[in-house]
Amino acid sequence: MANTRKIITLSAPLIIFFALCFFLFKGLYSDPRKLDSALIGQSVPEFSLQDIYDPEKQYDASIFKKQKLLLNVWATWCPTCYAEHKFLNKLAEKGIYIVGMNYKDNRSKAIKWLTDLNDPYKISVFDKDGMLGLDLGVYGAPETFLIDSKGIIQYRHVGDLNAEVWRNELSDRFEKME
Structure with missing residues (x-):
């Protein structure tokens, strides 16, 4: 013993x-950029957030039920977001519908950013406290979600969205969505 x-x-x-x-x-x-999301295959969580430009205008999850789109999480404090912004403008020019979610940021800085760098977003929501980000499982900015026309999250990409990522990871997935 x-x-x-x-x-x-x-x-x-x-x-x-x-x-x-x-x-x-x-x-x-x-791969630290591969962060699985528990929300893949589920609806975007319910929320109510202000428009980035007009605090009187409110948005809810219904904005994700019109057509397939990208939800891009960004902030002015994020240097990688700055790097990806030109590519987002190119996608918008090609007709890709993008909703922007300004994450834990300063509204006036965000508006200046969009004014100076061009606004690729059809809708811009202001997630000042990061509550929608928390519900989505956002670790930081930038992150991009592919959302189908029924408001179902189909894919999540962590990191900057650029031509290579679009070509190799997102484009085919986006095209196949309804």
């Missing part, structure tokens, strides 16, 4: 060490 206890006591640190090594090794080969 004493021998068994001694073996367990001596082997426990070794077992813990190997378990830790396994998880660290596994983490080396994971």
Whole structure:
């Protein structure tokens, strides 16, 4: 009995060490941009948010039930959002319907941003406190969701949206949506 206890006591640190090594090794080969969303296949959560330009104008989840679209989460404090903004304008010029969600930001800075850099969004909602972002599982900006015409989230992309990402990850998915 004493021998068994001694073996367990001596082997426990070794077992813990190997378990830790396994998880660290596994983490080396994971893509930090691949963040699965529990909302894939579900409706956009209910919300009520102000328009970025007009605080008197309110939007709710019905804005996602008209046609297939991109929901782009962005902020002026996000340097990667600045990098992706030109590409969003190109997509808008091609007729892609984009809803912008300004996330945990300053309204006046956001309006200046959209005025200076052109506004690619058909609708811009202001998520000052990040509550819709929280409901969507947003980790930060930028993030882009593909949403079908029934308001169902079909895909989530974390990181900047650029020509390569559009071509390799999103374009086909977007085209196949209804």
